[in-house]
Amino acid sequence: MHLDQWIESVPPTSVYALIGLIIGLESLGIPLPGEIALVTASLLAAQGVVSPWGVALCAIAGAIIGDTIGYAIGRKGGRPLFEKLGRRFPKHFGPEHLATAERAFDKWGMWAVFFGRFIALLRIFAGPLAGTLKMPYWRFLIANVLGGVVWAGGTTLLVYQVGKVAEEYLKGASYIGLGAAVVFGAGSALVLKRRAAKSRAAHPEQSGGPSGEPVPPMQPAQPVEQPAD
Numbered sequence: 001m002h003l004d005q006w007i008e009s010v011p012p013t014s015v016y017a018l019i020g021l022i023i024g025l026e027s028l029g030i031p032l033p034g035e036i037a038l039v040t041a042s043l044l045a046a047q048g049v050v051s052p053w054g055v056a057l058c059a060i061a062g063a064i065i066g067d068t069i070g071y072a073i074g075r076k077g078g079r080p081l082f083e084k085l086g087r088r089f090p091k092h093f094g095p096e097h098l099a100t101a102e103r104a105f106d107k108w109g110m111w112a113v114f115f116g117r118f119i120a121l122l123r124i125f126a127g128p129l130a131g132t133l134k135m136p137y138w139r140f141l142i143a144n145v146l147g148g149v150v151w152a153g154g155t156t157l158l159v160y161q162v163g164k165v166a167e168e169y170l171k172g173a174s175y176i177g178l179g180a181a182v183v184f185g186a187g188s189a190l191v192l193k194r195r196a197a198k199s200r201a202a203h204p205e206q207s208g209g210p211s212g213e214p215v216p217p218m219q220p221a222q223p224v225e226q227p228a229d
Contacts (some may be wrong), residue, residue, distance in 0.1 A: 007040045015041055015050050022060035023152065027066025029073065029085075029128045035120065035155070042156045046163025052156055059152035063117070067144045070127025071137070078132050101125040105133060113143035117151035 007018060019041045026034035030040075038059055045052035074081065085093035101122055105112045113130055116122030130140045 008044065012044075012050050015044060016054050016058040020058035022062070023059050024062035024066035026124060027063050027127055027229075028070045028122050030036070031098040031124050034123065038152065038155055039159050041160035043163045045156070045160050045192060046166075049106035052160040055160075056153045056156040059156055060096055060148045063148035063152045064144055067113070067148070068141075071135075071140055071144075074128030074131025075129070075134065077128075082132065097121060097125070098129075101129050102133075105129060110139040110143045111136060113140055114147040114150075117147035 114127035
């Protein structure tokens with residue numbers, strides 16, 4: 001079962017805790033599909049299953065808390081922690097991934113934590129790497145809170161609004177589609193009927209006699225025998 005199907009199968013009251021947990025673990029540094037989980041929960045909110053504000057608050061809390069724990073782990077473990085993770089999980093924490101994240105921190109500084117929310121690779125690196133690089137906590141906290149609010153809250157509300165609009169459109173489209181199908185069917189039947197009438201008029205010998213019954217094919221004339229001399 002895929003993550004989105006799993007989220008849809010749990011009780012509505014459990015969705016909030018599940019979203020906060022998934023996003024928190026991803027922010028902590030565990031490679032989980034937090035964005036997919038957030039979009040799925042937001043679509044459930046658009047369907048009225050859960051509250052969009054509840055989803056947004058749980059997602060924001062998970063993002064901020066997870067990043068904070070990741071920062072503490074990175075500050076304590078340092079670079080050896082990433083080297084160990086790289087050997088064990090090369091697809092997620094390999095040297096090339098770490099180098100890309102470090103270049104982002106060199107370029108953006110504290111705002112790498114903020115922008116990292118919107119980039120899957122940086123989302124699992126931002127907290128631990130900020131701690132490893134000994135970024136001052138107050139700078140990290142500002143970028144962490146702003147990034148969590150904008151990414152988690154903004155994504156939830158955006159997907160929720162799009163889902164509501166799409167739901168209304170699909171409801172209207174169902175009636176439009178039904179009407180179009182009826183018109184198309186009637187038009188197709190009329191066109192076929194006219195073509196059949198034209199075909200019968202052009203080839204009356206193939207359409208039947210006056211009574212509508214098919215005209216039997218003419219038998220070839222028998223040769224007349226000549227009297228013998």
